[in-house]
Ligand SMILES: Cc1cc2nc3c(=O)[nH]c(=O)nc-3n(C[C@H](O)[C@H](O)[C@H](O)COP(=O)(O)O)c2cc1C
Ligand code: SF4
């Protein structure tokens with residue numbers, strides 16, 4: 001099923017935001033929509049978007065490549081994106097991330113063996129006063145977690161694992 | 169003193185439309201639409217002396233007056249990209265006092281004759297965008313957005329648009345490219361957005377905090393606003409305070425408050441009995457100020473900060489204590505700029521790459537004095553040669569770290585080469 005068949009209402013609402021002759025503006029929200037199920041944009045979805053807004057599929061791919069929140073490869077169900085930029089680093093973010101890696105037994109860029117969490121390092125997320133902090137990105141959206149400790153993070157992962165918690 | 173911008177700290181549930189209304193909400197918008205000409209609104213904002221809070225400090229009323237009246241439609245775009253490391257003020261305004269910001273967007277739209285406005289949020293602000301969507305829907309329901317507002321012919325709609333993780337999209341022309349569905353790379357200027365903006369149409373791009381000031385100005389007049397701040401930098405500012413400080417957070421203070429007041433009175437000083445070493449007043453894009461008494465007593469306004477060798481910029485004050493070495497610090501900032509360079513022009517793309525190679529080498533203790541000199545040269549060669557300010561920003565901390573904290577570099581050089 002194409003994107004427009006799967007999400008007719010959403011696609012309609014997205015296009016309604018922009019002038020009718022400016023279809024191309026819809027590319028960013030459409031890419032988020034395409035990521036909803038798998039957490040990344042599949043080749044088919046890229047083609048769907050290209051057709052919907054009448055641009056070439058390579059242009060869609062170039063946009064995916066330009067922005068950090070679009071992905072063209074599968075990763076864990078959740079991308080745990082820890083900020084280690086300067087203000088957070090001044091408040092211990094590098095140590096936090098190193099400890100987290102040790103506890104999870106994975107390196108930055110790797111995924112927990114159960115396929116749940118991919119650990120990533122990112123730039124400032126506008127939460128510098130609440131370091132250490134990270135965001136969880138899934139197909140469904142992005143959620144901030146601030147003033148974190150390694151213990152609290154492990155608890156969160158456990159809750160995600162059990163399915164007690166969903167990210168909105 | 170009552171808050172002007174962070175009013176949720178006085179009135180916690182001001183994010184509810186009934187509470188916002190009860191506290192004077194939308195009166196300024198109604199006054200503008202029902203009782204003022206668009207040009208009059210622009211005049212009041214001009215007279216208030218409000219300057220853009222996104223970093224450049226450009227006079228807001230003047231920008232609105234530049235809109236090309238021979239080319240329609242007009243657009244307003246609120247810049248909610250907020251990606252400068254150390255900046256988190258727009259987020260608090262949108263999350264806690266959303267209607268005041270949206271009312272500012274609405275008044276700006278009326279003033280420049282726009283019937284559609286967009287809020288461009290960084291992609292990470294996914295939840296903020298959803299929240300604003302709800303608030304926009306509430307405004308439509310209450311008759312503050314839509315057709316024929318306040319019984320006039322004026323109509324307005326506001327939409328959110330989510331970016332997807334790219335610092336450069338905070339630069340206003342890159343932001344417009346991104347909104348048009350392209351890669352977010354800056355345009356060659358001129359023309360500037362008030363003559364050639366979104367979809368090639370005249371567009372005002374203003375920062376979230378800038379717009380949040382507007383309802384107060386229109387409701388109370390320019391003189392009331394000028395009671396805050398200094399002659400040339402009137403008004404209040406939200407300072408994002410981060411780094412080695414006891415109480416990081418946002419602080420709304422009049423422009424012209426000193427670094428000492430912000431860091432020691434409000435921010436509770438430096439943790440663990442350490443001493444303050446340096447201040448970056450404009451986030452990672454900032455020059456490093458040596459935090460001596462003169463610097464601490466400097467007023468934080470657009471005119472005074474240059475006296476101590478930096479710019480006020482977005483007023484994201486990063487505090488650095490004496491346990492931090494500058495070779496480490498610039499390695500962090502360069503890593504950021506290397507990652508965020510959009511690649512459109514060579515000096516920035518190659519320069520940030522080259523600087524990152526050198527800062528990494530210096531920080532790892534393998535470098536000689538020649539490497540430090542080379543780093544300084546590379547940084548200086550980037551300056552003045554880039555299409556947008558990001559290239560320039562990337563060099564500020566590097567050049568001032570080497571100039572103002574040379575001992576940190578000498579200490580790190582490969583042994584036996586202290587004087588290389
Ligand atoms: C690299 C770069 C990043 C920027 N990021 C932001 C930002 O995140 N938010 C913002 O409001 N302005 C940012 N600006 C400034 C904008 O280009 C523009 O000057 C501003 O949005 C104008 O609004 P103002 O006059 O209300 O400040 C950035 C500029 C540059 C060069
Ligand atoms: S200075 Fe850097 S970010 Fe700006 S246009 Fe050039 S390459 Fe892009």
Ligand code: FES
Nearest residue numbers: 083088125127128
């Ligand atoms: S530096 Fe980490 S959120 Fe700003």
